[in-house]
Amino acid sequence: MELEKLTCHEIHKLLRSNEITSLEVTSAVISRIEAVEPNVHAYITTTFDEALEQATIVDKELGCGKKLSPLAGIPIAIKDNMCTRGIKTTCGSKILHNFIPPYDAFVIQRLKEAGAIIIGKTNMDEFAMGSSTENSYFGPTRNPWNLDYVPGGTSGGSAAAVSADETIVALGSDTGGSIRQPASFCGVVGLKPTYGRVSRYGLIAHASSFDQIGVLTKDVTDAALLMKVISGYDLADSTSVKIDVPDYSNYLEEGLKDIKIGVPTEYFAEGIDPEVKSTILQAVDLISEIGVRCDDVSMPYTEYAIPCYYILVTSEASSNLARYDGVQYGYRAGSSLLDMYKKTREEGFGGEVKRRIMLGTYALSAGYYDAYYLKAQKVRTLIKQDFDNAFEKYDALITPVSPFPAFKIGEKINDPLQMYLADIYTVTINLAGVPAISIPCRFSKDGLPIGLQIICKPFDEQMLFKIAFALEKILTE
Amino acid sequence: MAITKKEVEQVCSLARLELSDSEKDEFTCQLDSILGYVAKINELETSNILPTSHPILLTNVLREDKVKESLPVEEVLANAPDAGKGHFRVPRII
Amino acid sequence: MDYEAVIGLETHVQLKTNSKIFCGCSTNFGVSPNSQTCPVCLGFPGVLPVLNKKVVELAVKLTLALNCRITPNCKFHRKNYFYPDLPKAYQISQYDEPLAIDGYLDVEAVKIGITRVHLEEDAGKLIHTQEGDSLVDYNRCGMPLIEIVTEPDLKTPHQAYEYLTDLKSILEYLEVSDCNMEEGSLRCDANVSIRPVGQVELGTKTEVKNMNSFKAVERALSYEIERQIKVVQQGGQINQETRLWDEKKEITIPMRSKEEAHDYRYFPEPDLVPLEVSQEWTEEIKTGIPELPQAKRQRFIEGYELPSYDAEVLTANKSLANFFENTTKFYPKPKMVSNWIMTEVLGYLAEANLDISQSKLTPTHLAEMLELIDSGTISGKIGKEVLPEIFKTGKSPAEIIQEKGLVQITDGDEIVKVIEQVITENPKAVEEYKTGKKETLGFLVGQVMKLTKGKANPQITNKLLQERL
Secondary structure (H helix, E strand, O other), X not given: OOHHHOOHHHHHHHHHOOOOOHHHHHHHHHHHHHHHHHHHOXXXXXXXXXXXXHHHHHHHHHHOOOOOOOOOOOEEEEEOOEOEOOEOOOOOOXXXXXXOOOOOOHHHHHHHHOOOEEEEEEOOOHHHOOXXXXXXXXOOOOEOOEOOEOOOOOOHHHHHHHHOOOOOEXXXXXXXXXXXXXXXXXXXXXXXXXXXXXXXXXEOOOOOOOXXXXXXXXXXXXXXXXXXXXXXXXXXXXXXXXXXXXXXXXXXXXXXXXXXXXXXXXXXXXXXXXXXXXXXXXXXXXHHHOOOEEEEEXXXXXXXXXXXXXXXXXXXXXXXXXXXXXXOOOOOOOOOHHHHHHHHHHHHOOHHHHHHHHHHHHHHOOOOOHHHHHHHHHHHHHXXXXXXXXXXXXXXXXXXXXXXXXXXXXXXXXXXHHHHHOOOOOXXXXXXXXXXXXXXXXXXXXXXXEEEEEEEOOOOHHHHHHHHHHHHHHHHO | OOOOHHHHHHHHHHXXXXXXXXXXXXXXXXXXXXXXXXXXXXXXXXXXXXXXXXXXXXXXXXEOOOOOOOOOHHHHHOOOOOEEOOEEEEOOOO | OOEEEEEEEEEEEEOOOOEOOOOOOEOOOOOOOOOOOOOOOOOOOOOOOOEEHHXXXXXXXXXXXXXXXXXXXXXXXXXXXXXXOOOXXXXXXXXXXXXXXXXXXEEOOXXXXXXXEEEEEOOOEXXXXXXXXXXXXXXXXXXXXXXXEEOOOEOOHHHHHHHHHHHHHHHHHHOOOOOOOOXXXXXXXXXXXXXXXXXXXXXXXXXXXXXXXXXXXXXXXXXXXXXXXXXXXXXOOOOOOEEEEEOOOOEEEEOOOOOOOOOOOOEEOOOOXXXXXXXXXXXXXXXXXXXXXXXXXXXXXXXXXXXXXXXXXXXXXXXXXXXXXHHHHHOOOHXXXXXXXXXXXXXXXXXXXXXXXXXXXXXXXXXXXXXHHHOOXXXXXXXXXXXXXXXXXXXXXXXXXXXXXXXXXXXXXXXXXXXXXXXXXXXHHHHHHHOOOOOHHHHHHHHHHHHOOOOEOHHHHHHHHHHHO
């Protein structure tokens, strides 16, 4: 049996029936990482020794007949922007290349309590800025389906690791599509929960009012299991919301009776690859065929999402990233104080990060605040209203994740604006703070995965799981 | 032009970035095209629209005034590029 | 030409909480460097702030006492700038939607407008070494502060001094701050300009910083106003600048200007949610507001029939006012109590640099002692000797009198014996008295007192001595 190919729920069953051990699963995953990592480069740091040690502990507990969480003994990969106590956390940046956090992020605490095995920290675009994982100080990650192609970004390392069986499940973070787009490019499931559903404590901030931690898994069932573990209120995050977390697994097989789905026409307009368009519309047809009502719906402010998003995100980022100045941690260069600030930041940050810091600094600076930042905040209200209106009539929306499948490494890296435009179908979701999932749909004629996005009301993740699970079944039949 | 090289230099100074001359030219050009594009939001009339700063509306998230253990000083300073006498050390101000 | 000054004050006050404004680190003063820090106040990657409820309650209490309007839905903003004492490179503060606005404080019958009161976090501390580099201690970072900004309503340095004294007294009454300037829990900056008397528009102002006492504020303002007048009279112009008060030289000097103009790029702090201080919450906090100094002063004048000077001295400090009131409960002669407190008690406290609450003297002690004087058990003079003993030992007056044998001698026979001795030993003085030099009597009484170590009742001694002579 190739244990690394299994899902979390499959392994959990085998562990419980004592057919396999966590040590065997962990070892299998480690062997797989050692075999494919030179090609894929999904990880920045691996933590094999700690993982094997942890697996042994879990096996002992299993041997005692202790009732364990579905995550117990399961290898998991963590995007390298979540703080792990004692384990280097770089955010894909030179400026944090040697940073070892003295504390665990909230989600890491939850995973440790659940007995999950942290196998390593995955590659990402520096400070989660980009759409291809090419902006990593540690070099790009490659798409396991075709090594000449990008895995998407910014959680490209996590998506590639799940896709290449270099882990069983993974955590990612999503500011404007950073979980869903790489999930789509790598043919795995990726879920970004409602803003406030998962604590951001310990997630290195990119844009605070957009960032959410979410999951990347091989199937919808695993996503439900993992989401249950990491969700919930945290006193340490003022924006985390006190709403009960349902047992998502219970909703998977509820079926789609009486569910109404909207298909926003703006998400199929110019610029979309015809193959992507037909793939998603065919999937919509398949659901209609089983009796689910699917209507066209208009979300007129969609075209303003990219400008709105990039103004707000870069503004918040310019402030969030100001702390990387060489004083307390990370990279330092320069001699006098001012020189230290400038050289540390000039040498420590990559091009895309600097570009965004400049854009955000400009948008917040005296004389421009009203025209850029405040205006964009108002446009955010309008985009949010688009979603409120749609959800008055529909339980969920179905859209593409990206206008095109994975592109070649180097293809878009020199045109930042073109790269930004690629986020068109995902940023709206973060502007509105709603949850969305990307599930694998079909393959392009070039053999690259194409993902489908389902969007729901705030805190209605159970609806996402219900629909995603049903669609997953239909699409694999 | 949405942004000039001189403005780019001012922004660099505010953001404490030291760009080379060629980088400044490149960034001026790129920022100009991005700013030109994002100006699209000005097409919208928003005078009666309230700004959104959080996607989920919450108020009064407060903690009780309880003391929690601080971090041991060794851990505080463990990542410091330069430290001494229990302090972080930074170069001379000027 | 005559000039008048226009002064506005910005006062930073550290609120009296157990933990910092956005994290659980302790607010203790005087601990070893960086020992009261955590990932949150150090601004480590990934951390988030959570607002301390007590901070809001204390601040609201103060804004109510300053007659402010509370903003129903206020926000926190980030103030962005780079400096090594600011670990996140932004300070969480409030900007266009502060906690409260539009208040006032009556200072010597003049209404001083309060423009705004807002919450913010303190920065760390830099120590410049001899080698030229700087050491950073973040213990102070994240201490809860309120900033109180006045309208430019103050006209003289003395008025500024009075404003600060009144403000401090309110802060202490409310128990919202320790107001300890040495520990940095109260800091004040001043904006000052001058204009010819009668002119409406304001002159160019300078900001004066680095004053470490209220007296220093007064002196710095006096200096700065004179300096500005001199500059203008000599045909010069005032530069809008920040100046530092040099306590030793008693001058203000321009601060080295930063290499660029500040652009703080304020924007709403996305890691915190808006603060809504509801009517109910405000009412609840209001019930915790004690009687404030001005009201207390008035009550002391009317209720205890004290002169206004006494009332002012006694109410300047809440614990002193309480001490006075408690003493009168046991010894209901307010003016007498006031006299003793204002002279003897305050004199001792000033010398020992103590607050009444820190001393061993209790209201019952003082009341008991005053009764012992009234009953003639001891003289007033002995009372003044007993008091320091109470301060030192905390023992009751009766105990001290007993131990030291200080009970007054009122027995005529005993006094007569001493008088005989004095007459024998001072024949010259007796002779002088008899020949009409009446003032010699005082000398003889003094001799009796000396021999009895002050215990002889002065009235009786006087009478008996006169009779004997």
